[in-house]
Structures are given as C-alpha cells and as structure tokens.
Amino acid sequence: MVHPLEEDNGPFDDDKDLRAVRQVRGVARGFLAGAAPQGEDAVDAVLLVVSELFTNAVRHAGGATGLRLTAGTGTVSVTVHDASTLPSLPLPLDATRPGGLGWHLVKELSADVRVEVHAMGKTVTAVVRCPTGVMNRAAEESS
Numbered sequence: 001m002v003h004p005l006e007e008d009n010g011p012f013d014d015d016k017d018l019r020a021v022r023q024v025r026g027v028a029r030g031f032l033a034g035a036a037p038q039g040e041d042a043v044d045a046v047l048l049v050v051s052e053l054f055t056n057a058v059r060h061a062g063g064a065t066g067l068r069l070t071a072g073t074g075t076v077s078v079t080v081h082d083a084s085t086l087p088s089l090p091l092p093l094d095a096t097r098p099g100g101l102g103w104h105l106v107k108e109l110s111a112d113v114r115v116e117v118h119a120m121g122k123t124v125t126a127v128v129r130c131p132t133g134v135m136n137r138a139a140e141e142s143s
Contacts, residue, residue: 024054024067028078035071035132042130045109046076049126052102057082057124065121075111076130083121 028050037043050067057064061084068079090107091100107113110126 020058020064021051021054024064025051027067028069031069031071032076035076035130037076038131042128046078046128046130049078049106049109049128052106053078053080053124053126056080056088056102057084060084061086061088061122071130071132074129074131075127076132077125077127079123079125081121081123085117085119085121087117088115088122088124 025047028047032043032046037046050069054064054067057080061082064080064082066079066081068077068081070077070079088103090103093104094100106126109128111129112125112127114125116123116125
C-alpha cells in the first residue's frame with residue numbers, strides 16, 4: 001500500500017481521551033511506512049513528536065482538533081491543531097514532579113517548531129529531520 005506524501009487526519013471524535021494517542025501513533029506509523037524513512041532513530045523521533053504534541057493538546061489545550069503529517073525531502077512536518085488560543089509554554093524542568101518534559105523533547109528533536117494562534121485555536125508545527133524516500137518517490141511518479 002502506498003501512502004500519500006501528505007496526510008490530513010482530523011477532526012478526532014474522542015480527542016480528550018489519552019487512549020487516542022495510540023490511534024494517532026498508528027496513523028503516524030502508516031504514514032511513515034509510505035514516506036520510507038531511513039533509520040529507526042528518525043522514525044522514533046517523529047513518533048515521539050507526534051505523541052507529545054497530541055498529548056499536550058489533549059491535556060493542556062482542550063483537545064486536539066486535527067493532525068497533519070507532511071513528508072519533505074529530509075524532513076517530516078508534524079502539525080497538531082487544538083482549540084486553545086493560549087500560547088504553548090514549557091513547564092520548568094523539575095525532577096521532583098512527573099511530567100513537563102514534552103515540550104522540551106519536541107524542541108530538542110525538531111529542527112523548527114512554530115506556534116500559530118488564530119481565532120479557532122492554535123496550530124503547532126514541528127519539523128523533524130528525517131531522511132525519507134520522498135525525493136525518490138517524486139522522481140518515480142514523474143516518470
């Protein structure tokens with residue numbers, strides 16, 4: 001099965017339920033299979049960014065309203081939409097309490113992270129360096 005180089009999966013029915021993160025990771029795995037990433041580290045980085053952004057939307061922003069994955073040459077962009085107009089702010093790192101690492105992990109694993117606030121909420125996009133087969137597929141499709 002060939003997956004498209006861009007996949008738009010939203011809105012989600014049960015976006016407040018953290019079990020939906022498992023569903024989102026499954027969508028991301030299927031997408032990555034079509035993008036032909038090179039290296040398990042790159043796949044793991046993209047899956048972790050998907051999980052963290054989606055979980056943050058569910059826990060801190062009233063729920064995720066959409067997910068978009070886009071494969072480029074050497075990158076995968078992960079975009080999560082939510083219904084909150086509050087900016088994404090990292091929690092201070094604190095070894096005495098659980099949690100608070102997600103935003104820091106996303107920033108560390110991503111070449112670029114953008115937050116756009118709009119009337120309907122916000123859009124968070126993280127661009128993860130991930131060598132993909134996109135250039136090869138584009139050349140094959142144009143032949």
